[in-house]
Amino acid sequence: xxxxxxxxxxxxxxxxxxxxxxxxxxxxxxxxxxxxxxxxxxxxxxxxxxxxxxxxxxxxxxxxxxxxxxxxxxxxxxxxxxxxxxxxxxxxxxxxxxxxxxxxxxxxxxxxxxxxxxxxxxxxxxxxxxxxxxxxxxxxxxxxxxxxxxxxxxxxxxxxxxxxxxxxxxxxxxxxxxxxxxxxxxxxxxxxxxxxxxxxxxxxxxxxxxxxxxxxxxxxxxxxxxxxxxxxxxxxxxxxxxxxxxxxxxxxxxxxxxxxxxxxxxxxxxxxxxxxxxxxxxxxxxxxxxxxxxxxxxxxxxxxxxxxxxxxxxxxxxxxxxxxxxxxxxxxxxxxxxxxxxxxxxxxxxxxxxxxxxxxxxxxxxxxxxxxxxxxxxxxxxxxxxxxxxxxxxxxxxxxxxxxxxxxxxxxxxxxxxxxx
Amino acid sequence: xxxxxxxxxxxxxxxxxxxxxxxxxxxxxxxxxxxxxxxxxxxxxxxxxxxxxxxxxxxxxxxxxxxxxxxxxxxxxxxxxxxxxxxxxxxxxxxxxxxxxxxxxxxxxxxxxxxxxxxxxxxxxxxxxxxxxxxxxxxxxxxxxxxxxxxxxxxxxxxxxxxxxxxxxxxxxxxxxxxxxxxxxxxxxxxxxxxxxxxxxxxxxxxxxxxxxxxxxxxxxxxxxxxxxxxxxxxxxxxxxxxxxxxxxxxxxxxxxxxxxxxxxxxxxxxxxxxxxxxxxxxxxxxxxxxxxxxxxxxxxxxxxxx
Numbered sequence: 042x043x044x045x046x047x048x049x050x051x052x053x054x055x056x057x058x059x060x061x062x063x064x065x066x067x068x069x070x071x072x073x074x075x076x077x078x079x080x081x082x083x084x085x086x087x088x089x090x091x092x093x094x095x096x097x098x099x100x101x102x103x104x105x106x107x108x109x110x111x112x113x114x115x116x117x118x119x120x121x122x123x124x125x126x127x128x129x130x131x132x133x134x135x136x137x138x139x140x141x142x143x144x145x146x147x148x149x150x151x152x153x154x155x156x157x158x159x160x161x162x163x164x165x166x167x168x169x170x171x172x173x174x175x176x177x178x179x180x181x182x183x184x185x186x187x188x189x190x191x192x193x194x195x196x197x198x199x200x201x202x203x204x205x206x207x208x209x210x211x212x213x214x215x216x217x218x219x220x221x222x223x224x225x226x227x228x229x230x231x232x233x234x235x236x237x238x239x240x241x242x243x244x245x246x247x248x249x250x251x252x253x254x255x256x257x258x259x260x261x262x263x264x265x266x267x268x269x270x271x272x273x274x275x276x277x278x279x280x281x282x283x284x285x286x287x288x289x290x291x292x293x294x295x296x297x298x299x300x301x302x303x304x305x306x307x308x309x310x311x312x313x314x315x316x317x318x319x320x321x322x323x324x325x326x327x328x329x330x331x332x333x334x335x336x337x338x339x340x341x342x343x344x345x346x347x348x349x350x351x352x353x354x355x356x357x358x359x360x361x362x363x364x365x366x367x368x369x370x371x372x373x374x375x376x377x378x379x380x381x382x383x384x385x386x387x388x389x390x391x392x393x394x395x396x397x398x399x400x401x402x403x404x405x406x407x408x409x410x411x412x413x414x415x416x417x418x419x420x421x422x423x424x425x426x427x428x429x430x431x432x433x434x435x436x437x438x439x440x441x442x443x444x445x446x447x448x449x450x451x452x453x454x455x456x457x458x459x460x461x462x
Numbered sequence: 463x464x465x466x467x468x469x470x471x472x473x474x475x476x477x478x479x480x481x482x483x484x485x486x487x488x489x490x491x492x493x494x495x496x497x498x499x500x501x502x503x504x505x506x507x508x509x510x511x512x513x514x515x516x517x518x519x520x521x522x523x524x525x526x527x528x529x530x531x532x533x534x535x536x537x538x539x540x541x542x543x544x545x546x547x548x549x550x551x552x553x554x555x556x557x558x559x560x561x562x563x564x565x566x567x568x569x570x571x572x573x574x575x576x577x578x579x580x581x582x583x584x585x586x587x588x589x590x591x592x593x594x595x596x597x598x599x600x601x602x603x604x605x606x607x608x609x610x611x612x613x614x615x616x617x618x619x620x621x622x623x624x625x626x627x628x629x630x631x632x633x634x635x636x637x638x639x640x641x642x643x644x645x646x647x648x649x650x651x652x653x654x655x656x657x658x659x660x661x662x663x664x665x666x667x668x669x670x671x672x673x674x675x676x677x678x679x680x681x682x683x684x685x686x687x688x689x690x691x692x693x694x695x696x697x698x699x700x701x702x703x704x705x706x707x708x709x710x711x712x713x714x715x716x717x718x719x720x721x722x723x724x725x726x727x728x729x730x731x732x733x734x735x736x737x738x739x740x741x742x743x744x745x746x747x748x749x750x751x752x753x754x755x756x757x758x759x760x761x762x763x764x765x766x767x768x769x
């Protein structure tokens with residue numbers, strides 16, 4: 042072989058090396074991955090990204106969105122590939138812990154020390170603290186409650202404002218059924234929407250101490266009485282057949298649109314559903330605000346967690362090998378101004394202290410107040426208990442709703458999954 | 463380049479054995495690619511899965527929590543896995559009892575080369591060409607209890623609409639319908655190709671002897687295409703074991719895990735729940751079943767073929 046082609050090869054490879062080095066200096070791309078959201082929220086992130094690109098020449102912010110189910114199932118694989126995002130959306134809890142322990146997540150403890158940490162309430166930082174180190178930055182807080190369509194409830198003679206206890210709620214369902222109105226819409230095909238019932242009930246019954254004890258494996262763990270009772274309460278509701286026909290084949294997105302179309306009086310969902318439900322409705326307007334109420338999950342007699350809220354404390358985590366620019370961008374994304382802007386537009390209830398004052402909708406203000414007054418905030422079980430146990434909780438909720446499992450068996454299955462996690 | 467030193471005598475011998483060495487170099491040239499590909503994409507992943515199945519591992523980093531046969535014990539004791547096994551068996555039965563006879567019957571009707579038959583062939587073969595996920599999505603609209611074809615049917619009859627895919631009783635029957643619809647065209651094509659190879663004078667002779675179409679099919683054509691039937695049964699068996707991508711868009715294994723097959727089970731309980739060790743155990747289980755079926759089938763059905 043003559044040396045001539047080799048020379049060419051050499052020069053080509055040197056050129057590519059130089060080229061890539063130059064472009065690396067010129068451009069940093071920060072890839073952000075998040076669960077699919079409303080267009081309003083997408084525009085909000087796009088604006089922030091554009092502003093950041095303008096003030097940081099050579100930085101590229103890429104925003105990727107995946108549908109909820111796809112995001113949850115793809116992320117583990119993505120994190121292990123070189124296609125991994127630099128910043129990814131996270132619900133905290135055990136699910137984040139799994140990723141941290143596998144060494145995929147950047148430790149932000151040091152980066153938080155320059156006053157960044159002080160922007161957030163301690164409880165929010167706690168949610169992203171794992172083994173004493175901070176592995177994420179909170180973005181917003183959500184509460185699960187009943188979205189109610191008062192046009193329908195009033196038609197049936199139900200006073201939404203008077204629903205205080207679980208029994209009140211069951212009575213309301215019965216009254217609605219008698220008036221031939223579908224009481225509740227639920228997207229059970231996805232699993233987690235039905236889990237909001239079991240999760241909310243378990244939060245009401247077990248309370249913070251009950252969950253702590255169950256996680257620590259004290260007594261019967263997740264097979265303890267409060268968790269069995271949560272199943273019994275859900276069974277009580279299911280026996281009234283309150284859901285829309287074919288609820289097991291309905292996705293969350295569709296259920297959200299159906300509520301927007303006024304097809305049911307109640308939808309147990311997070312406060313984030315305000316805009317999506319309008320967008321997914323036929324008219325695009327959803328339930329008009331004067332007929333729309335958001336009420337807290339009813340209290341349960343003898344429950345240990347009637348002062349608690351159930352919902353999310355969602356935020357962002359940064360992957361281990363992400364460029365420093367990713368952290369810089371995250372700081373700017375979570376600035377007081379940007380959080381205020383989100384509150385003003387009614388996108389979410391912000392977590393940075395002081396930003397909640399900018400909330401305009403009564404729904405957002407109610408959530409901020411609830412969270413503020415709550416004794417503690419239980420995060421989503423399908424995230425808090427980890428992916429595998431979470432999926433089991435989703436399964437048993439759906440099984441209870443269809444009457445194919447008993448409350449005792451359901452609680453035992455959760456305990457078994459917890460042992461095996 | 464392979465260089466080696468030969469003594470002159472052996473070199474002459476090698477020349478004389480030109481044909482044999484030709485075979486040798488052909489072996490040396492043609493075997494490695496196949497072997498490399500096979501070991502890279504079949505043997506190695508299999509060994510990996512077997513290894514992972516002995517660990518409790520969430521798929522992150524490297525497996526470290528050795529649990530021995532615990533994954534297998536949990537798998538065999540899991541009621542959802544029993545459902546998945548039973549569903550897979552049902553698929554096999556429906557394939558053999560409904561799908562293949564349907565494919566054979568249609569093949570007998572349209573195997574002759576006429577323009578009309580060409581059109582029928584195309585129509586019957588279309589479902590097979592469709593991507594599985596697309597087929598699943600299309601049928602999920604068909605079965606939709608609100609806007610779907612079923613809904614319109616029930617509405618036309620003034621009956622309460624049925625949500626087939628949300629019904630534990632009927633969801634899997636619906637899935638089996640879709641699978642039969644999707645794959646019968648493939649088997650039909652195998653039979654058509656074989657039927658066209660049946661000597662015409664045999665059929666003609668039978669007809670002159672006074673045999674009706676039914677008798678001709680039974681005593682002449684079907685025995686003559688036995689080898690094709692044996693192959694298509696084999697495809698149907700192994701195919702039933704591997705059904706996955708139709709189920710995900712239709713029911714995603716629901717309602718409450720009643721419509722899993724072995725593959726959707728291992729995907730749901732292994733991959734999506736980050737129980738890679740557990741999922742690997744299910745995969746190994748599936749592999750063993752597929753191997754056993756292939757082995758015994760080859761040995762019995764296919765061996766008699768050669769005899």
